[in-house]
Amino acid sequence: MNSVVQSLPLLMGAPEAGGAAGGGGGQLVTTFVTFGLVIVVFYFLIIRPQNKKQRQTKDMLAQLKKGDKVATVGGIRGVVVSVKDQVVVVKVDENTKLEFSKSAISTVLEQRQEEVSKDAPKLE
Numbered sequence: 001m002n003s004v005v006q007s008l009p010l011l012m013g014a015p016e017a018g019g020a021a022g023g024g025g026g027q028l029v030t031t032f033v034t035f036g037l038v039i040v041v042f043y044f045l046i047i048r049p050q051n052k053k054q055r056q057t058k059d060m061l062a063q064l065k066k067g068d069k070v071a072t073v074g075g076i077r078g079v080v081v082s083v084k085d086q087v088v089v090v091k092v093d094e095n096t097k098l099e100f101s102k103s104a105i106s107t108v109l110e111q112r113q114e115e116v117s118k119d120a121p122k123l124e
Contacts, residue, residue, distance in 0.1 A: 060105075060107075060108055061102050061103070061105060063108075064080060064083050064088065064102070064105065064108065065080065065083060065111075065112060066080055066081065066082060066083065066112070067079065067080060067112030068080045068108050068110070068111050068112050069108070069109040069110040069111075070088075070090060070105050070107065070108050070109060071105075071106055071107050071109055072090070072100055072104045072105055072106060073104050073105075073106045074104070076090070076092060076098065077092070077109065078090035078091050078092035078098070079091045081097055083102075086101060086102050087099055087100070087101065087102065088100050088101075088102055088104075088105060
């Protein structure tokens, strides 16, 4: 039984201070460099694009105004009737208006065109 326990590498003690004493520092540096590279790859492939998308969504919701054609996360399409702090009222039919949380708006399909001022030159 004693020979079985001694042959298991996990149950053996630390290696004796002899042959491999100088190689431990090199392995530690290699490990830290590898973890650093993994963190950099995760940042550029996952974290950065996600933050960019969140910023774009926040800007889109901040610019939401009456008359914009929108689509919700549930697939409902309509025209914005009013915008409040956290609520958007969307007209989906002639007589039907639905109230949604701002976060339920997934895309702005078409923004309302601003009215052209009288002083602006007309293109013909």
